[in-house]
Amino acid sequence: MVAEIVGGDRRSVARAITVVEGKGPAAAALIRSVYPHSGKASIIGVTGSPGVGKSTLVDQATTILRSRQRTVGVLAVDPTSPFSGGAVLGDRLRMQLHAPDPGVFVRSMATRGKLGGIASASSDAAVILDAAGFDVIILETVGVGQAEVEVSSASDMTIVVAMPGAGDGVQALKAGLMETADLFVVNKSDHQGADRSVMEIESMLELREPGPEEWRPPVLQTQATSGEGVIDLVDAIDRFIARTASLERRRRGRAEFRLRQVVSAKLIERAESDALKPGVYDRLIDQVVDTTVDPYTAAEEIVGLVLAASKTAPEIRKKISNVERG
């Protein structure tokens, strides 16, 4: 399967994404063997409130990227949708649009509404697409809850899409986004008030601490339905990608974020499986509920027990003595 993925076989890529969506040992094993083939793609996160035009915009950008001989993988993640695997209507239309083109791969992803699930599943899926040779991978995420922050941690570049109009658009931009966005798009520039939205974002950006990257996030206007302004958007993406220094910093940040995520998931998994001391985990939850133990103390006890259990597990002991013997 790995050879087929690296060879770019679409059916294997699709199957592999289903495997990583399922998480568990099969996902870990697959990522383990595919990972060495990844690391070449640029991962672009696109987020924004529901209905601002992200999918339409990504479509247009994909067409332009293709005209520049770049292959594109799109992962559409909707944390508000309970549907898994399949595609919502818009994405299904989109797949048809690019269907004859082997240089485009579009996939909707299930996240099951779990905390950290968005970045976890889409990070792994991005590794698959990266290994399959796609040059640009777009993570499109509906901006609700923690989604934007997560998507920016899993990407090399974060694009925030807004639209003109009261309530939605600029006011809906959360403070955290002002810090993490690398580019803003005010889409639906055919609607009234687009210029004003651009000005509002610009003035919010004035308040932003200058980062180490000397990159001032551009604020662009687009009309995704006609494609107006999308060439400028792709140009700006290319300019950002060409800045290798900031990209390396991002990649390091991305690796660190992913590692932290897997470490905490593994610790929790061990604690919940509670192989050595059945009932300890549940007992601690009970005690936190009735306030006889505080969450900090409970967490320390859990981590301590997990570590102690690992140390005494025979296979781990063998590993430790192997390491000690060098």
Ligand SMILES: Nc1nc2c(ncn2[C@@H]2O[C@H](COP(=O)(O)OP(=O)(O)OP(=O)(O)O)[C@@H](O)[C@H]2O)c(=O)[nH]1
């Ligand atoms: N007038 C106008 N309509 C647009 C523009 N871009 C997108 N739309 C329309 O806005 C609606 C939502 O567009 P989508 O691309 O599905 O928006 P989205 O942000 O992906 O939506 P979710 O994935 O549901 O969050 C569709 O009916 C689009 O045709 C634009 O520039 N101008």
Ligand SMILES: [Mg+2]
């Ligand atoms: Mg969409």
